Amino acid sequence: MKFLVEVNARGFLVDELMRLGHDVAPVAEKDPRMPDDDILRWAVSEQRIIVTTDHDFEEMIWRAGKADCGVLRLENLPRAARGILLDDVLQHHSQDLASGAIVIAQSRKIRIRRPFHGRAGIEE
Numbered sequence: 001m002k003f004l005v006e007v008n009a010r011g012f013l014v015d016e017l018m019r020l021g022h023d024v025a026p027v028a029e030k031d032p033r034m035p036d037d038d039i040l041r042w043a044v045s046e047q048r049i050i051v052t053t054d055h056d057f058e059e060m061i062w063r064a065g066k067a068d069c070g071v072l073r074l075e076n077l078p079r080a081a082r083g084i085l086l087d088d089v090l091q092h093h094s095q096d097l098a099s100g101a102i103v104i105a106q107s108r109k110i111r112i113r114r115p116f117h118g119r120a121g122i123e124e
Contacts, residue, residue: 001098003072004048006039006057007032012079013051016086023048040066049097058102062113070097075106 002023005014017024025048027034034042036056043050049070050057058073060066072089074082089097089105093112096103102113 001094002046002048004039004043004046004050006050006052006054007034008053008076009051009074012083013074013086016083017051020090036060037066040068043069058104058113061102068100068102070100071102072097073102073104077107081107 003017003025005017005024005026005028007028014024014026025042025046027039027042030042031038037060039050040057040060042048044067047069049072050068051072051074053074053076055073057068057071061068061071074085074089076082077085085105085107089103089110093101093103093105093110096112096114099114104111104113
């Protein structure tokens with residue numbers, strides 16, 4: 001899969017995704033101060049899934065109706081716990097991510113919001 005890793009999720013996640021064989025573009029290498037609108041446009045232009053730890057992209061997509069290719073929001077956990085959560089998401093929700101869903105991964109729950117009739121979501 002192709003990922004665009006936002007500045008707040010860089011470092012370990014970039015390395016881990018690359019180790020797993022994914023195509024990863026870290027925002028920090030291009031412009032660490034890049035505005036979220038530009039990050040979203042970049043992700044769409046290259047058909048990348050945004051990896052982040054904050055909810056800004058969900059707001060832009062669901063409330064403002066911005067186009068996207070999927071988002072993986074990981075809870076901001078210690079490195080080891082975030083690695084386990086990432087592995088769990090990739091093992092069980094890769095199809096959701098590939099289909100453009102927003103996957104919200106927390107230590108106790110994973111929620112999936114899928115595009116539905118003009119981007120209204122369905123949660124699991």
